[in-house]
Amino acid sequence: MSAELEVDFLAASTRALGDPQLRRNFRRAMDGLMAKRAAAFADPDEWTRMRALGASIRAKNLLKLPELLERLELNLCKNGIQVHWARTTDQANQIVLDLLRARGVTALVKGKSMVSEEMGLNHFLEAHGVEALESDLGEYIIQLDGEMPSHIIMPAIHKNKDQIARLFSERIKQAKYTEEVDELTAMARTVLRRKFLEAGAGLSGVNFAVAETGTLCLVENEGNGRMSTHVPPLHLALMGLEKVVERLEEVAPLYSLLTRSATGQAISTYFNLISGPRGPGELDGPREVHVVILDNGRSRICQDPELRATLACIRCGACMNHCPVYTRIGGHAYQAVYPGPIGSILTPQVEGAGLRHELPHASSLCGACAEVCPVGIPITHLLIRLRREAGHVLPGSPVRGGGGARSRREDLAWRAWSWVVGHPGAYRAAVWCATRLWRLLPARAPVLEAWTRSRAKPRAAGASLQELARRKGVDHV
C-alpha cells in the first residue's frame, strides 16, 4: 500500500505526541488493556506453559506451511468452500471484484479483516462501483470518518465517546446528538441490521484455518462476524497464508492465548467455525463460501529461518498495548496497515527495508512487546535485524530494498566509533580528553543537541573509573 503516501514517521509521531486528546485516549485505553491482560495471565507458570505451547504450534505450522496449505485447500474443497490464491493484493482485489460482479452484487457487508485493509479493498471496490460497508462497530466508526484503523483489533480506539457522538450526529442520517454509549451503539445497529439483510455478499477475515478439517475459524465479540458470514447469500473470507494450523486441537490453545492477550477475555463472545455453505435441507447460511488466500510477501518471508517468526503472529495486538511508543502516538503515526511493534517488523519486510527504515527504529528496544507476545516472537531481535537490513545488504535475505537507507554519514560515524572503542589505548585517550574537556562541549553540538532539547547536558566525571580504580589499587590485568 501507500506508495503515494509520504512516509515520514518522525514527523507523524511528533504530530501525534503534540495531540493531548489522542494521548489521553490511548493512554487510558492501553492502561486498561494491559491490566486486563495481566489479570488473564495471573499465574506466571501457566503463562509460561501456554506461551511455550502457542509458540511451538505456530513454529511447527510455519515449518510445514506448503504442505499444510495443500491439505487446507483439499479439505476446504471437500467441504464445498472454494479456494482462490492471490500472490499480490491487486490479484486478491480482482478476485473479490470478479466474484461479486459475476453475481451482480453491488453491496457488500464486511466483518473485520486486516487483510482487507492490507489490500485497500474498500477503496478498490468503491472505485468499481461496489459499496463495502464495515459492520464491526470500530471499523464502522472509522469508515464514517474516512480513517484507517489505529489498532489491529480496536480500530477506533483513538476516538473517545464524545468524538464518536459528534461523528454520528454529523454522518448518520437523522441521528440526534447523544453521548450515551448504548444509544450510539443502537444507532449503528439500526443502520447495520438493514444492511445485513440487503447486502448481496458478506466478507470476513479468518483467525485460524484448520488444514485437517477444512474449517475457517473466526473470533469476534459483536456478532457482526456471524451476521456477515451467515446472512448474505455469498460469503467471502480473506486470509493471509500464514493463518493455517494443522489440527483442530491446536486451535484451542491459540484461541485462548489470543483472547487473553488481546482483551483479557478467557473466551470471546462469538467463535465461529465455518465449515461450508448451506447444505441441502438446511434453513440458513450462505449459498456459497469462497476463501481468498493472500501471499503478499509472506511466502518470501517464510523462507528465512529468523524472519519466519514474524508470521507466527496471531494478531492479538498485545505488543501494541504494551509498547511505550505505541501507547503515546497510536497507530496512525506508523502510516502502515499493521502498527506498533509487529508492524515495525512486518511492514519493512513487505514494503522494503530501505523504504520503511524508520519503523524498526521506532522502539527503545525495551522488550515489552516480546515479553507479552503469546507466541514468543522475538520482536526486539527482529527489529534489530531490520535495522541491519535498512543499511546493509545481507546475503541471502529475502527482504527487498536491503541497504536502501544506507547513510554515508552514519557509516563513517560508526566506523570511527568502532576504531576508537576497538583500541583500548585510543579509548582511554578519548575518555581522558572527555573528562577534562567535556564542559567545553556546547550543549548544541550535533547529536548532543537532540539530547539537551529536553534534558540537562550530562556531566562527565573529572576522572574516569579506570583512573580511579588504578589509583585505589584495584587489580588490573
Next chain:
Amino acid sequence: MREVYFYATCLVDLFFPEAGMAGIELLRSCGVRVIFPRGQTCCGQPAFNCGYWEEARAVARGQLALFPRDLPVVLPSGSCAGMLKTHYPDLFHGQPEEAAARALAGRVFELTQFLADELDLKLEDLGPPVKVTLHASCHAMRDQGVLDQPRALLKRLRNVELVELERERECCGFGGVFAVRDPALSEAMAGDKVRDACATGADLVLSTDGGCLMNISGTLERQGHGPATQHIAQFLWERTHVR
C-alpha cells in the same frame, strides 16, 4: 578467595565512576577479589542496536578476550550485562568466537544480581531515614531477570523506605541511540517517567543502569524540581559506609 571480573561499562567509566568504584567496594566487602581488565572499553551495544554489526563485532571481539579465566563477570549495568549475556551469542553466531561468546554468557551477572544471589552481603544502614523509588531498567529486567534483587538489597537497609513507581515496568525512554534518533518520543517517555517519579514523593530515584539514570536525571534537572537520582551501587555503599 572468590574472584570476579569487573566490567565497568563506558557510561559508568565516563559519567558514573563513583558508582563503579562503589560496586567494586561492595564486592570487596564480601571478601571478593575484584579483577579489572585493563583493555575494557564498551560492550558494543550502541552499534549492535543500530544494525552496525561489523563495527560492533570489531569492538566486542576485543572485549570477549578480556575474560579468559572461568570467573563471573560482574557489571554495574543490566543493559550491558544483557549485551554480553544475550546478544554476544547472536552477534558471533557463525563466527569463530561463537563458542567463547556462549561460554561467557553463562557467567555474566548484573551487580545487584550478584550481590543478592551469589554473595552474603551485610548492609548496616548508617544513614538518616530516606524515601527512595526504584526505576527497573528494561534490560536488567528482561534480559537479565533482575527486579527482585535490587529491591531485596534495599530492604536490608532499615532507614530506607522503598516506594513503588507507577508503571514501574515501563521504559524511561532512554534506549541508547533512540534518545537522539527519535528525540520527541524519547522525551515524551522520559517526561512521563519523571512525572511518576515525582508523584511517589521519594527523595531519590535509584536505578541499576547509567543510561536510564542519565535520562531521568537530565529530565529532572531541566524541570528544576523533583527527586535526586543515584546509581544503586553508590547508594548502597554510601548508606553503609561513612565517607
